[in-house]
Amino acid sequence: MKKPIITGLTAAMIAIGAIWISPAWTSEDVRPNLPYTDVARVAEGAALYVDYCASCHGANLEGQQPNWQDRDADGYLPAPPHDETGHTWHHDNALLMRIVRDGTEAIVGGTYKSNMIGFGDVLRDDEIASILGYIKSTWPTEIQDIHNEINARVLP
Structure with a gap:
């Protein structure tokens, strides 16, 4: 009983x-939207990208080093490109937001080494979404469509 x-x-x-x-x-917390079709938000994201991201990821999203998939002598991966040749579009919106907000080491954990710091103390979530929206706006339509499919598969 x-x-x-x-x-x-x-x-x-x-x-x-x-x-x-x-x-x-x-649903926005679980599956945030990137405003890649919103002209004003893309412009905001482009300006923020220049201020916070371009020094490592390249002014044109191209990355700064040709061997971005190979760890350096200290065990760190170079900053990847954010254009279609990189792997940014392989990740869903929520993970991209977390990486920018918290930093890669905080997300991966363990002994993973990364120079990607978190920007949660200096950028609001809507600003991070604008930056990621700007990045996504530069991808070819086919890549945007694949990224949209990745987000549709992620369960809330």
Whole structure:
């Protein structure tokens, strides 16, 4: 008799917790949109990219080093290009937002080494989304479509 009561109380507590927490879990938090078709946001993202990203990833998203997939002597990967030749478009929006906000080492964890710092202390989420929207706006339509498919497959 005690087991059904405990099970029922546990289920009720989980349901109440989910209702209490759920307002903070919007679909935008889980699956953020990148404003790559919004001209004003793309322009904002381009300006922010110049200020915060271009010194490592290249003024034209081309990356700064030809061997960006090979670790250097200290174990760090060079900053990858963000054009279609890089791997940025292989990642869903939520992961891209987290990488820019928190830094790669914080996302991967363990002993992974990366020079990609987090910008969460200096950029708001909407600014990060604008930067990523700018980057996405430069990709060929085929790559944008593939990236959209990647995002559609990610479960909230």
